[in-house]
Amino acid sequence: MTAATAASGAPAAPRPPAAAHAHAAGSAEDEAQHRAQDLVGVPLSEIERTTAENAARIQRETGARPGKARLRASADADPGVSGRWSPVVNTPVVPVFTAVLPNGKVLIWDSVGDNAAESYPVHDFTRAMVWNPADDTHKRVDLQGTNLFCAGFAHLTNGNILVAGGNANAQLAGTVRTYVFNWQTETWTRGNDMASARWYPSVTEMANGEEVIIGGGPATAEVYQTNGAIRQLTNFTKYSARIYPFMISRPDTQLALFGPYNPGYTITTAGNAAITGTANRDTITRDYGSFSTYDIGKTLVVGGGSITEDGVAKRATKTAVIVNTNTGLNPAVTTTGSMSAGRRQHNATVLADGSVLVTGGMTSAAVNMGVDLNAAVTTAELWNPVTGQWTVLSAADRIRQYHSTAALLPDGRVMTGGGGICGVCMTAGYLEKNIEYFSPPYLFKSDGSGAPADRPAITAAPASIGIGAAFTVTSPQAASIGKVGLVALADVTHSVDQGQRYIPLKFTVSGTTLTVTGPPTGGVAPPGHYMLFVTDTAGVPSVARMVQVAKAPTPLMSPLKNSTGKCVDIPSSALAARTYLQAYTCNNTKAQALTRFTDNTLRVFGMCADVPNSNFATGQRIWQYGCNGTGAQTWQFRTDGTVRPVRNTALCLAAASTANAAQVRIVTCTGAALQKWTW
Template sequence: MTPGRPDPARRRWRRIAVVTAVVLALAGANGPWLYRFGSEKYHAYRIDRPEYKARNGRWEIVEFPEGYRQNTIHAALLRTGKVLLVAGSGNDQENFDARRFDTRVWDPVKGTVKKVPTPSDLFCTGHTQLADGNLLIAGGTQRYEKLKGDVTKAGGLMVVHNENPDKPMTIEAGTRFTGRKNGKTFVAQDAVLVPRARKRFDPETGRFLGNDAGLSRVYVEAERRGARHETGAEDNYRVQGLRGADARNTYGIAQKLALDKKDFQGIRDAYEFDPVAERYVKVDPMKEARWYPTLTTLSDGKVLSVSGLDEVGQLVPGKNEVYDPATRSWEYTGKERQFPTYPALFLTQSGKVFYSGSNAGYGPADKGRDPGVWDVRTNEFTKVPGMSDPDRLETSGTVLLPPAQDEKYLVIGGGGVGESRASTRRTRLVDLRAKNPRFTDGPSLGRGTRYPQSSILPDDTVLVSGGSEDYRGRSGSDILEARLYDPDRNSFRRVADPLVGRNYHAGSLLLPDGRVMFFGSDPLFADPANSRPGVFEQRIEVYTPPYLYRGGRPVVEGGPGTLRRGGTAVFRSPDAARLETARLIRPSASTHVTDVDQRSIALGLERTAGGVEVTVPKNRNLVQPGWYMLFLTDRDGVPSTARWVRVP
């Protein structure tokens, strides 16, 4: 050893000590990051293992190319297997003002996305599947809401009267109304046609009694800004620009016109979307303007349109109407019954309509919210008792449990009216085949849940996912959990957690390959502290259920494209020996936690030489006319890829 120089072994140990100290210091400073990194890597490894996926399924995110992304509010599965994604203005005032309205058609098999011209603002429209495979779309947005602090011009409802029995009157947008007493002038924001007056005669003598004025409503705003242009009482208003008899016969009447909050306003526009041509086809407009309506198919194949906010932002007062696909026109039902907006209304096997109490928003807290069975023809409504947390049904979901023949419904979660922080963890069950139907509690969701998404699966389970504890995910309350509900056991089973939080303006639907797609989410805030405005979730997420990780799926070949009620049909399959069930599943049309189209109908199944024979139930109210996905499922719950069939 050279005198004055350290021992080499000692130098080596000194270097090791220094390196160890540095590593420990870095670990101390970055320990949480290292832990998270390791945990995330392990989690990704664990959820990708075959045994995990066979038990819990798997989630994947689908991001469209940047130019094809949109704020999807509505989604419907088309009979082509593609998905219609509708945004309209997408809850974006700038899009609305610029008249930028969006629709996409997504092919989940090829992965392609197509832009479709959108003729009106179909934001918050209603929709349902028609018998010919078209999708009926009705209603949407005429004007965005303004909160009280944002309202700068006094405004409100003007009722325009026409006392001339010989001709209707057209009031153009921009027409001015001046109060006879208050002298204040208000401007019509839209054009409106005022029908001619109706002559009244004594039914016994035939003597003329007078005219009943034709009435129309229009939203008006003050010419100038400020509180001094508000009115405090009813007044009669002259219509400027009219002369002579027209001026005498046409006038407006308005109550208080103020700087109050202005709700969204609806449109009458209606369209059928053609899934083959992939375009909107305009049909006759509804009788009433509607924003947040529900469309429900009736026993004769016509479509009932219910609720919504009208052209001046008021709840449509129970004036319900029916669309006839044969004439593409609308008629009033002749009976009035009021519901909150987006009510969950289902056609029952008796031909009556079941209202579960679920809804998605506007309407008084004490009117039209009781669940029950409604005879649309007679307007008789029979309440169904036993609902727990009845004041927390807004933003709840309702699903007709499979098979639909059992006529059992599950009401999932929900919250208080409006922006209430209240929510419920309860689910509620009702059997409409019981002698005296009554709600009972089902399994708990574990925490209060608004906006739960639910989709029926071919193996007779229901996927329930997402939602938030608070209004629109407020305070970081999104629920990243998913469960499978088993109707036979009346129980939930946790499965893989979704990757994306979904609350308001979110939904889900079953795809023909047995997977489930999720869309949307419109949080109020972007952070748990509620300090930054929320950002609309544009990513699509797809869940692959556990049954698709249990081995090869059964193959179905041949068979007819049309099935008859009460009839049979034969399908070839090399896997016939292991097939157990056959289901017709109606394609979804989903928005605002409301999907009244989806239903799964059990078919009779008999094995034949080289295939199976299925039998379709006879009840037209159960098997509504239209296109369905036919799934054949084996003894392990593994479904075939759906065959599209039509029931005329």
């Protein structure tokens, strides 16, 4: 495809699929439009040259630089109210894909590099860099062998970046390849191939350190295991669309998929997977909307789509909803405040205090689904999770729409960048090969002086913390600390951050010491690196300390095995409540992937091991039942290997015999092998 053909039309994103095929790949026409939109097969040197020529022509004709905001906050605006944008900083790589690394630097890549034009459409190169926000320096870390454009990616437990899929050729084919970027050596390594080629998938880490890969063409999901092998989730085939799905690990260690289309799913990802819940989020197809997990099990989904709103057709919605995965297998969905203007192609970024910042985007899809400089939104907006209301903040210098990103940095600022690399972008002269930093109001004094706020400091913190385990943090300002929280490192592209979340932590104060309790489950905080912030009662956050969250001391999504070699098992992986548990040969299937919660429940498929009708009598069989917080579902896990109901600790969980399919029940504790369990 030549630059001329790429720029000749006004390409659009894929149309929302019909309800009967909600997550199927788009039609041939849709894919052709999408291919043109992303300029597949056109070298970046040609994209940049053509875009620059058009930008210069448009500036001569109109006096305005394409991509430059028409509205900026006045120079004397109070940054303690509206925040403050930095000057624009040029970059050698367009920030289309952005991952914050455990050392505070940022991995950024875009697409094929500056090879000779005649060498394309062979996609054997990716232009990449490691950017240092501390001094705006960079190191090129280009990848040879493939093009990671349109890949999915997420952090691994050790802080490295797993990248899945990408762009194979000018025909819009995905790739089966995976790569891992080592953040310490700043080098790439090729991983195992997936079963199917993917283009626009999402990747999410789970409580056991596995990475789930969904979307991008094939319907069958896959899992990148902790040993690097990849298995297919043959029981989840509900999402194949070539648009990044919205998904996150749930507190109960299952996966929540909740957008951009309806319906959404709750998925057990162990073994070959199981769908345990199906529910609609709302009535809007929120393509190119954004989301941010701001609290335990709670995610803000905001904007996106092309609907009739306020009497105007083909508008991006300004509405937002909260998806709460704490409430059961099907999330509860509630409305919250609406933004001042609708947006799509924007980014929602969780901040150091758990509030959510929205930057960039466009109000309309009438002219184009990805870029319309005349419909740009350049003001930031801040969502308060306590009030559910939005506050309009100052405006950026540059328009950020299709192929732009935003990510929270350890110093509490948000780095935004990118935009461009599409057919209509070239025609409009729109290519933002640069970044801007936004300093939220919490970084400034509230007295109107515009001076930097006095920030609390973390002078000591552990390098690693555990699930549910206490740890100490030292701060001279400990007495004035109002919040302690973890923020996961960003993995953001195409309005979707595949890693971010804010996790509030419980704490007590004594002198200059904060005694903090780690996250309640690995579903809340999958293992890996997080930014640890303390925020004072005036709302000012510290600079973050990096900490590594380990897997739970007793493994999550793991079998419960007795000393005769049998595991607690759900017969035939049944999803129904009141299914009695059995003991069966350990086989590493989803039927044996139990999660021990810090509330002393034992869960599988989102349900709890339960003593029926609270009948604490010897010989009572145990079944799975909806978690309800009663004493019939709480257990003691003792160091002698016994598992005992809290309501009657003279009884022990036991298998009836060593045979397969033996009943699991509670009986008088005797110390027998059938009553001894290990994780």
